Amino acid sequence: MDLSVVIAGAAGEGVQTVGELFSRAALQEGYAVFGFQEYESRIRGGRSSFRIRLTSSPLNAPRLDADLLLALNPDAARAYRPLLRPDGLLLTDGEAGATPAPGTASLPFRRTAEALGDRRMANTLAAGSLAALLGMGPGSLDRAVTTLFGGKSREVEEKNLAAARRGIALFAEARVAGRKWAAPPKEAPSEAYLLTGNDALALGASAAGCRFMSAYPMSPSTEIITALARNEDLGVFTEQAEDEIAAINMALGASAAGARAMTATSGGGFALMVEALSLAGMIETPIVIVLAQRPGPATGLPTRTEQGDLLFALHAGHGEFPRLLLAPSDPRDAFEKMVRAFNLADRYQVPAIVLSDQLLADSLFTLSDLPVDRARPEPALARPGGAPPYQRYRLSPDGVSPRLYFGQGEDLVVVDSDEHDEAGHLTEDLAGMRPRMVEKRLKKGLALRAEIAPPETYQIEGAETILVGWGSTRGAIREAVDRRRTRGERVGALHFTELWPLPDVSLPKGARFVAVEGNATGQFARLLSSEYGLAFSGAVRRYDGLPITAQEIERGLDGRA
Amino acid sequence: MGEPDLFKSGVENQWCPGCSNFGILTALQQALGKLGKRPHEVCLVSGIGQAAKLPHYLAANVFNGLHGRAIPAATGISVANPTLTTIVTSGDGDLYGEGGNHLLHALRRNPNLTVVVHNNELYALTKGQASPTTPLGEKTRLQFQGVEIEPLRMLAVAILQDAPFVARGFAGEIPTLSEILVQAIAQPGLSIVEVVQPCLTWGAHPAAWYRERTAPVPANHDPHDREAAIRLANDRERIWIGVLYRGTPRPVFASRYHDRTGRRPLAELPPLNPAEIARRLEPFRVKRTDVKEEKP
Numbered sequence: 080m081d082l083s084v085v086i087a088g089a090a091g092e093g094v095q096t097v098g099e100l101f102s103r104a105a106l107q108e109g110y111a112v113f114g115f116q117e118y119e120s121r122i123r124g125g126r127s128s129f130r131i132r133l134t135s136s137p138l139n140a141p142r143l144d145a146d147l148l149l150a151l152n153p154d155a156a157r158a159y160r161p162l163l164r165p166d167g168l169l170l171t172d173g174e175a176g177a178t179p180a181p182g183t184a185s186l187p188f189r190r191t192a193e194a195l196g197d198r199r200m201a202n203t204l205a206a207g208s209l210a211a212l213l214g215m216g217p218g219s220l221d222r223a224v225t226t227l228f229g230g231k232s233r234e235v236e237e238k239n240l241a242a243a244r245r246g247i248a249l250f251a252e253a254r255v256a257g258r259k260w261a262a263p264p265k266e267a268p269s270e271a272y273l274l275t276g277n278d279a280l281a282l283g284a285s286a287a288g289c290r291f292m293s294a295y296p297m298s299p300s301t302e303i304i305t306a307l308a309r310n311e312d313l314g315v316f317t318e319q320a321e322d323e324i325a326a327i328n329m330a331l332g333a334s335a336a337g338a339r340a341m342t343a344t345s346g347g348g349f350a351l352m353v354e355a356l357s358l359a360g361m362i363e364t365p366i367v368i369v370l371a372q373r374p375g376p377a378t379g380l381p382t383r384t385e386q387g388d389l390l391f392a393l394h395a396g397h398g399e400f401p402r403l404l405l406a407p408s409d410p411r412d413a414f415e416k417m418v419r420a421f422n423l424a425d426r427y428q429v430p431a432i433v434l435s436d437q438l439l440a441d442s443l444f445t446l447s448d449l450p451v452d453r454a455r456p457e458p459a460l461a462r463p464g465g466a467p468p469y470q471r472y473r474l475s476p477d478g479v480s481p482r483l484y485f486g487q488g489e490d491l492v493v494v495d496s497d498e499h500d501e502a503g504h505l506t507e508d509l510a511g512m513r514p515r516m517v518e519k520r521l522k523k524g525l526a527l528r529a530e531i532a533p534p535e536t537y538q539i540e541g542a543e544t545i546l547v548g549w550g551s552t553r554g555a556i557r558e559a560v561d562r563r564r565t566r567g568e569r570v571g572a573l574h575f576t577e578l579w580p581l582p583d584v585s586l587p588k589g590a591r592f593v594a595v596e597g598n599a600t601g602q603f604a605r606l607l608s609s610e611y612g613l614a615f616s617g618a619v620r621r622y623d624g625l626p627i628t629a630q631e632i633e634r635g636l637d638g639r640a
Numbered sequence: 641m642g643e644p645d646l647f648k649s650g651v652e653n654q655w656c657p658g659c660s661n662f663g664i665l666t667a668l669q670q671a672l673g674k675l676g677k678r679p680h681e682v683c684l685v686s687g688i689g690q691a692a693k694l695p696h697y698l699a700a701n702v703f704n705g706l707h708g709r710a711i712p713a714a715t716g717i718s719v720a721n722p723t724l725t726t727i728v729t730s731g732d733g734d735l736y737g738e739g740g741n742h743l744l745h746a747l748r749r750n751p752n753l754t755v756v757v758h759n760n761e762l763y764a765l766t767k768g769q770a771s772p773t774t775p776l777g778e779k780t781r782l783q784f785q786g787v788e789i790e791p792l793r794m795l796a797v798a799i800l801q802d803a804p805f806v807a808r809g810f811a812g813e814i815p816t817l818s819e820i821l822v823q824a825i826a827q828p829g830l831s832i833v834e835v836v837q838p839c840l841t842w843g844a845h846p847a848a849w850y851r852e853r854t855a856p857v858p859a860n861h862d863p864h865d866r867e868a869a870i871r872l873a874n875d876r877e878r879i880w881i882g883v884l885y886r887g888t889p890r891p892v893f894a895s896r897y898h899d900r901t902g903r904r905p906l907a908e909l910p911p912l913n914p915a916e917i918a919r920r921l922e923p924f925r926v927k928r929t930d931v932k933e934e935k936p
Contacts, residue, residue: 103926106926106928107926107928108928109928222926226923267928268928269927269928270925270926270927270928271925271926271928272921272924272925272926273924273926274921274924278924282917282920282921285912285917285920286912286914286917288911288912290720290906290907290909291716291719291720291906293712293716310920311900312916312920313912313920314909314912316719316894316897316906318719320712320745321741321742321744321745322741324709324712325709325712325741325742325745326712328705328706328709328712328713328716329712329713329715329716329719330716331705331713331716332685332703332705332712332713332714332715332716332717332720333716333717333719333720333906334716334720335703335713335716335717335720336683336716336717336718336719336720336721336724336905336906336907337720337721337905337906337907337908338716338719338720338721338905338906338907340716340720354706355706355709358705358706362703362705449921451914451917451918451921452914455911455914456911460907484720484721484905484907485683485701485703485717485721485724486680486681486683486701486721486723486724486905487905487907488680489678489680490680491679491680491699491700491701491702492701492702493695493696493701493702493704494702494703494704494705495696495702495704496688496704496705496706497704503702504651504696505654505693505696
């Protein structure tokens, strides 16, 4: 059982504030929360919504329809009303009518806020009424208000606390009738984290020992550098570069000089970084690049979600060189994968790309724990002062050479984007050095492959249909499997979060495979078909800018039943 | 005075015999020696082109990266290891053309770098096309009717942006150039040294033509006088050699971070311990039990 609460309004109107307050209060109250945000690429006006799904235990998957719709303005009410389920309730800002239309209720948020002396309090009032609607106590909301506003000033916090209480009272006074929906039982863990993918990627980078991040702002990746810049005690030097080309070249310079370094961007920015990605491959300098996907081509839909850059990320860069491609499924995984990306990039001296998307980047997930103790940096730098002369690209059985950084000791470190010899100097020795260097670099890819974790299996025993997905669709796919299983259908799932090098897998025999992915051309299915010879008998693909839901997957399965 | 041969590299040189780049190489080796630097304390950063091969011919750490991207790479290096002397040596096409935007933003950032621009007024490695500094009207192997767009006067731009140190050198005058480089390297923040580097193979004029047109910066020139410096930088009759400008002292890029970390290489900083990470996660944590206790 779950409940979907949608808060809709214009950009700049406070959708996010209401959504965050309500999400935290709901978690405090004992619900598991998943909050998906969708918005237009503008600063003011237009339409945006925060779709908060309350469940008994963490599902961490989006639902796009609404049991309760709070519309902050009349246009939002009109635009989002089609999401409302037949037995749902539309709550709007206005005078509480004596005989409201069935399925609707109005409460005077704005007028009450003005009476309180601050129009901006309308949002906190609305969050209060929404909480009251679900029978939440004031304690949960108070704590949410304190967490969100407590850092500002005592005055702001107190004003918001008062407004939240007033919002609860407003709802009680209005006596909203016709409640047909039901809230799920409150069974969420007694302690949980509520955080977005971007929060987790930033903290994961810090936990990995990242010391340098340069990036150019681009949705939906910007919050990563923002979080690191805001919290200087995380120890990461941050710089807003003049463009993505500078961003990645700065990070590569920093990495060659010994710092664990990263950048983050989205498709268009990644396109600008591609030449330097190839440089990272050539100079064997570790770097972590977060590629937060949004729909393309070109500028596409800047604030929406898609899984459309998989094959681009895999093939980006001229020439042949190994790379690591990880696609975390949720913020817990994102935290762990960031540490893993830094460690593996360091050990194998390769670029690591962490594929995120707007769904993962911006959504609030409920997580019972984070692997803070387990995910630790494993530095792979060599020690200076070995037998001279030091050679940055010394040939070795697995292709990995001892790596020193500039100025680490008295050994001179030479890295070159030209084909080079073991010492790092230019070479045109076509018969000898060139093929050996090509093979050296590619051997690292083979060694890296042995590190890759197999895909996660879910309800795979005896499954007749296996849903195959990657990255942020994990929650929706598991939910779809559960729903089919309760109906006695033998459905399971295979989920990949480590995409390249592809791990060795033993695929169940006799099942039909259905690829689930957020793009139009079935990129992951094509990759698995070519690498594993896997034949897919169906596909669920979404490319309208919204995330894949369990409902969508089920519709897809039914269409092929 | 350091050992003169300390910075000699055994790598085979690919420049044309007699190339004026050799003058810049010698001047740089001398300057580093005069400053008492050791090879491992120096990192040379370059892009692509004949000039960009210089780092291989001098014993030091080397980052020979992508065309046009030496400055961002060097910026990252100077932040990650502030104990290094980081020097960019690349051509006019690399630093003013392909990477021009990065130089503009380096003028804003003021990283602790010395940027040596080998200015031969053309693209040599690609066989003689115009560069951002080729004079108007000069015929090249691509601009057959003569260059029709204005050359970029980057030193004037650097002076306008109040760069800490702006100088012009001549590759044919090694003692002066090496003295300029000593001052440039010693200057905290961004130093730009544009070196007139006649190309013997593709250039429109022999080295002597340039030598006739050079003159030392007038003895009475005040390098703090911005307008006078711009006039010298923009003079189309004379090529003034020497220190043109010294900007207003201002913080070096990343100095606030370096002050906090004791100017140590970032690689030496201890990683955050899990307790600190856990503390940072506190704002994201919601404890349900606390609420229950609060309820009446």
